[in-house]
Amino acid sequence: xxxxxxxxxxxxxxxxxxxxxxxxxxxxxxxxxxxxxxxxxxxxxxxxxxxxxxxxxxxxxxxxxxxxxxxxxxxxxxxxxxxxxxxxxxxxxxxxxxxxxxxxxxxxxxxxxxxxxxxxxxxxxxxxxxxxxxxxxxxxxxxxxxxxxxxxxxxxxxxxxxxxxxxxxxxxxxxxxxxxxxxxxxxxxxxxx
Amino acid sequence: xxxxxxxxxxxxxxxxxxxxxxxxxxxxxxxxxxxxxxxxxxxxxxxxxxxxxxxxxxxxxxxxxxxxxxxxxxxxxxxxxxxxxxxxxxxxxxxxxxxxxxxxxxxxxxxxxxxxxxxxxxxxxxxxxxxxxxxxxxxxxxxxxxxxxxxxxxxxxxxxxxxxxxxxxxxxxxxxxxxxxxxxxxxxxxxxx
DNA sequence: TCCGCATATGTACGAACGTACGTATCGAAT
DNA sequence: ATTCGATACGTACGTTCGTACATATGCGGA
Numbered sequence: 001x002x003x004x005x006x007x008x009x010x011x012x013x014x015x016x017x018x019x020x021x022x023x024x025x026x027x028x029x030x031x032x033x034x035x036x037x038x039x040x041x042x043x044x045x046x047x048x049x050x051x052x053x054x055x056x057x058x059x060x061x062x063x064x065x066x067x068x069x070x071x072x073x074x075x076x077x078x079x080x081x082x083x084x085x086x087x088x089x090x091x092x093x094x095x096x097x098x099x100x101x102x103x104x105x106x107x108x109x110x111x112x113x114x115x116x117x118x119x120x121x122x123x124x125x126x127x128x129x130x131x132x133x134x135x136x137x138x139x140x141x142x143x144x145x146x147x148x149x150x151x152x153x154x155x156x157x158x159x160x161x162x163x164x165x166x167x168x169x170x171x172x173x174x175x176x177x178x179x180x181x182x183x184x185x186x187x188x189x190x191x192x193x
Numbered sequence: 194x195x196x197x198x199x200x201x202x203x204x205x206x207x208x209x210x211x212x213x214x215x216x217x218x219x220x221x222x223x224x225x226x227x228x229x230x231x232x233x234x235x236x237x238x239x240x241x242x243x244x245x246x247x248x249x250x251x252x253x254x255x256x257x258x259x260x261x262x263x264x265x266x267x268x269x270x271x272x273x274x275x276x277x278x279x280x281x282x283x284x285x286x287x288x289x290x291x292x293x294x295x296x297x298x299x300x301x302x303x304x305x306x307x308x309x310x311x312x313x314x315x316x317x318x319x320x321x322x323x324x325x326x327x328x329x330x331x332x333x334x335x336x337x338x339x340x341x342x343x344x345x346x347x348x349x350x351x352x353x354x355x356x357x358x359x360x361x362x363x364x365x366x367x368x369x370x371x372x373x374x375x376x377x378x379x380x381x382x383x384x385x386x
Numbered sequence: 387t388c389c390g391c392a393t394a395t396g397t398a399c400g401a402a403c404g405t406a407c408g409t410a411t412c413g414a415a416t
Numbered sequence: 417a418t419t420c421g422a423t424a425c426g427t428a429c430g431t432t433c434g435t436a437c438a439t440a441t442g443c444g445g446a
Contacts, residue, residue, distance in 0.1 A: 035226075054406075055423080055425080153370075157377075159352070160353025163352055167311060183382065189375055253434065253435095
């Protein structure tokens with residue numbers, strides 16, 4: 001008989017535990033930042049014992065790296081899915097505007113976590129491959145509609161717009177976003193001699 | 194006689210100590226990130242005793258907030274100075290391209306610290322006023338050359354380009370940067386009905 | 387010259403962290 | 417039914433952190 005009232009045991013075979021821990025880690029990062037993320041907080045969020053983390057992962061660094069990898073994959077899928085119905089450049093402008101303006105795709109919290117990833121990758125070369133892959137994916141999606149150079153610029157613009165929108169306390173008018181996006185995908189202007 | 198060989202005392206009147214501590218804090222953030230920034234590291238970098246930090250600042254949070262404020266002021270001055278000689282839109286494109294491409298303005302490390310500030314501000318409302326002021330300043334500089342809406346988009350583009358360049362391991366061709374910037378400041382394209 | 391007090395410093399403490407490891411558990415093999 | 421080994425768990429240890437505070441220092445007034 002399980003000791004229901006005493007110290008909890010049980011829940012032995014829990015094959016999805018690893019992934020649940022990784023998801024919990026992302027939640028904790030979203031709420032407390034990488035700086036405030038600890039084994040104990042993750043364990044509490046995933047509802048697993050503390051020792052389970054050291055059992056499944058060699059250390060906190062490796063746990064975070066795998067959590068970020070999982071996040072990048074999820075973001076990539078959501079990113080690609082967001083542009084699924086787009087057919088032409090006008091549709092692209094609208095879709096990008098939607099994404100930046102917030103009426104689509106991942107929640108604001110998920111973007112915040114991706115910035116945690118960026119900053120962590122800036123200091124930890126082991127995370128570079130994750131950001132590199134995520135950027136390659138997003139650019140590849142955009143390249144379905146525009147040439148590679150334009151995609152690169154548009155990708156950077158999206159990044160910057162998202163960041164500004166997150167940091168800004170005043171609203172970011174949709175028309176301004178649309179205007180900036182439209183110019184980014186328009187043919188380049190004439191260059192004076 | 195000073196106890197040169199024993200435990201160091203002296204250096205009582207040191208009126209610039211506060212600012213030196215703040216500068217040291219920025220250095221430590223640049224090297225270790227906000228997460229890895231501690232009283233002890235800052236004290237070592239500034240060459241002051243540990244107790245000096247708790248004497249001059251009420252807590253680590255307030256110290257970091259003041260350090261970030263100082264950084265933002267420095268960045269604002271550098272930003273404005275970078276566009277001092279710009280006369281027309283072509284010059285603007287060139288100046289922005291220079292800044293993003295790295296041949297100008299603040300060192301790469303300083304930009305990294307500004308991203309630490311952004312992320313910290315995302316979680317700490319007390320830092321919002323710092324980022325708000327810094328963004329207002331940079332946009333105001335750009336508004337000397339383009340209309341406010343365009344300035345807003347250009348500002349976001351610069352942010353995104355800088356971030357991508359910092360994270361990218363492969364080089365960011367100057368021509369791509371210039372192309373993206375040129376489109377951002379060009380008149381908006383016709384919009385189909 | 388001597389003293390008082392604002393200023394500055396060294397150290398100690400409680401809390402929280404990452405991690406290691408001895409022990410408990412349960413399915414499978416016999 | 418019993419045992420065995422892989423799997424999972426609870427706890428304790430050493431370290432490092434932020435912060436408080438008693439003590440030392442040196443300049444202005446007497």
